[in-house]
Amino acid sequence: MFLDWGSITTFYGQLLKGAGLTLVITGLAFAIAIAVGLLVCAGRISRVAPVRWASTVYVEVMRNTPVLLQIFIIFYGLPSLGLRFSAVTAGVLGLGLNVGAYLAEIFRAGVIAVPKGHREAATALALSKVQTLIWVVIPVSLRAVFPALSNMFLATLLGSSLLSVIAVPELTGETNEISSRTFLTIEVYSFSTLIYLALTLSCSIGLALLARWLFPRASRS
Amino acid sequence: MPLLTMNNVHKRFGALTVLNGINMSVEAGQVAAVIGPSGSGKSTLLRVINGLEPIEKGTIEVDGVSTASLQGLREVRKQVGMVFQQFNLFSHLTVGGNVMLAQRLVLRRDKSEAEKRARELLARVGLEEKWGSYPSQLSGGQQQRVAIARALAMDPRIMLFDEATSALDPELVGEVLGVMRSLAESGMTMLVVTHEMNFAREVADRVLFMDKGSVLADGTPEDILVRPTDPRIQQFMRRLTEH
Numbered sequence: 001m002f003l004d005w006g007s008i009t010t011f012y013g014q015l016l017k018g019a020g021l022t023l024v025i026t027g028l029a030f031a032i033a034i035a036v037g038l039l040v041c042a043g044r045i046s047r048v049a050p051v052r053w054a055s056t057v058y059v060e061v062m063r064n065t066p067v068l069l070q071i072f073i074i075f076y077g078l079p080s081l082g083l084r085f086s087a088v089t090a091g092v093l094g095l096g097l098n099v100g101a102y103l104a105e106i107f108r109a110g111v112i113a114v115p116k117g118h119r120e121a122a123t124a125l126a127l128s129k130v131q132t133l134i135w136v137v138i139p140v141s142l143r144a145v146f147p148a149l150s151n152m153f154l155a156t157l158l159g160s161s162l163l164s165v166i167a168v169p170e171l172t173g174e175t176n177e178i179s180s181r182t183f184l185t186i187e188v189y190s191f192s193t194l195i196y197l198a199l200t201l202s203c204s205i206g207l208a209l210l211a212r213w214l215f216p217r218a219s220r221s
Numbered sequence: 222m223p224l225l226t227m228n229n230v231h232k233r234f235g236a237l238t239v240l241n242g243i244n245m246s247v248e249a250g251q252v253a254a255v256i257g258p259s260g261s262g263k264s265t266l267l268r269v270i271n272g273l274e275p276i277e278k279g280t281i282e283v284d285g286v287s288t289a290s291l292q293g294l295r296e297v298r299k300q301v302g303m304v305f306q307q308f309n310l311f312s313h314l315t316v317g318g319n320v321m322l323a324q325r326l327v328l329r330r331d332k333s334e335a336e337k338r339a340r341e342l343l344a345r346v347g348l349e350e351k352w353g354s355y356p357s358q359l360s361g362g363q364q365q366r367v368a369i370a371r372a373l374a375m376d377p378r379i380m381l382f383d384e385a386t387s388a389l390d391p392e393l394v395g396e397v398l399g400v401m402r403s404l405a406e407s408g409m410t411m412l413v414v415t416h417e418m419n420f421a422r423e424v425a426d427r428v429l430f431m432d433k434g435s436v437l438a439d440g441t442p443e444d445i446l447v448r449p450t451d452p453r454i455q456q457f458m459r460r461l462t463e464h
């Protein structure tokens with residue numbers, strides 16, 4: 001068997017562009033996921049029963065159906081209702097809405113993890129509900145859920161490769177394209193795998209550093 | 222006019238009546254100890270004052286302000302400091318951060334003013350050198366003293382203590398009682414739920430004995446602790462001295 005590693009160098013630029021788009025998609029999808037997650041989490045613990053039910057249905061449906069199908073519905077299905085998105089937009093939306101359901105559950109666990117005494121102390125000190133949320137509940141729960149959030153971020157990064165199926169030219173998409181054009185199959189897929197590995201590892205390290213900076217060791221209860 | 226007044230206060234948890242028509246008042250400068258068997262409603266008595274638990278019936282006034290309206294309740298919370306059995310320090314904030322947070326957010330003090338007040342109070346409870354430590358780095362007794370400083374930083378009119386020393390190792394009880402004692406001597410109005418009978422006898426002007434959601438007896442430490450006439454109080458005191 002003959003492996004032509006040298007020829008890959010020709011495609012560095014294209015692969016790096018794909019990797020760049022992967023990062024952008026991941027960042028945007030995760031931002032949407034955080035917004036959706038906060039909203040749905042608030043819904044899950046709402047005092048209004050129908051809001052609670054709707055949020056639960058959302059979480060269960062999103063988590064118990066394939067994300068690829070959800071993306072197909074947005075990309076292929078919604079145009080028949082007059083909503084047309086570019087492949088990138090549809091992919092970012094689909095990924096964000098899906099990951100948002102997971103984040104909602106993580107946030108909920110975080111809110112539950114805040115000791116009741118913290119809230120009572122804040123109330124006794126005359127902090128308003130919003131002040132308590134911003135200055136006590138969110139910081140304490142963020143610390144509790146940060147590892148889970150980091151994992152979801154990495155899962156989102158890897159999951160973004162699904163968007164290649166609707167022809168988004170992110171890293172996997174570009175890899176497919178090069179492979180089918182040049183037949184450097186093993187070489188280019190192995191190389192992309194290494195790029196993914198480099199991306200996830202550097203994100204992991206970055207997130208770990210962020211955690212160390214945000215949460216000094218001794219502040220962990 | 223008394224600083225704290227409770228009129229016919231009723232509180233239920235489901236079918237269980239926990240406060241059954243409480244009538245009592247505390248004068249400014251007075252130190253009142255609350256004693257009584259477990260489950261008699263002592264903690265609940267404190268918790269309804271600043272609205273940690275809503276009441277079904279009756280009125281509560283602090284310095285003439287009723288807790289019935291949301292606005293009144295917020296005003297009352299500023300006037301009432303509370304110290305919990307489990308300290309309840311904010312684990313994500315340093316000692317200084319704990320003592321400054323509500324000063325900044327509620328009293329709108331600027332940073333230097335809040336810090337000055339916080340340092341003063343930490344010095345008063347003997348912990349000025351712990352400014353940058355986190356609660357997890359402190360002993361229980363130190364945490365409780367920080368919690369007292371945090372409550373005092375709001376310049377409250379009255380301080381509520383709910384078994385402030387019950388969660389502490391025996392050797393740490395003294396340092397917290399010492400702070401409470403000097404607070405009482407400084408003229409602070411205090412309502413103190415406690416199992417420390419020596420503290421109640423030596424520091425309190427008044428002792429309230431609670432049983433089944435009512436104040437069964439209200440008198441001097443001498444009346445209640447030394448020469449109780451009510452058989453239920455006699456029995457309670459006997460149980461305490463047995464171990």
Ligand SMILES: Nc1ncnc2c1ncn2[C@@H]1O[C@H](COP(=O)(O)OP(=O)(O)OP(=O)(O)O)[C@@H](O)[C@H]1O
Nearest residue numbers: 234235237239257258259260261262263264265266
């Ligand atoms: N949030 C709650 N929900 C239901 N029941 C409660 C709640 N809080 C307290 N109770 C009940 O109310 C009664 C009085 O409780 P409370 O904590 O006021 O008693 P206490 O006198 O402080 O007792 P202890 O000496 O054990 O601290 C108890 O029977 C308790 O089980």
Ligand SMILES: [Mg+2]
Nearest residue numbers: 263264265384
């Ligand atoms: Mg109690």
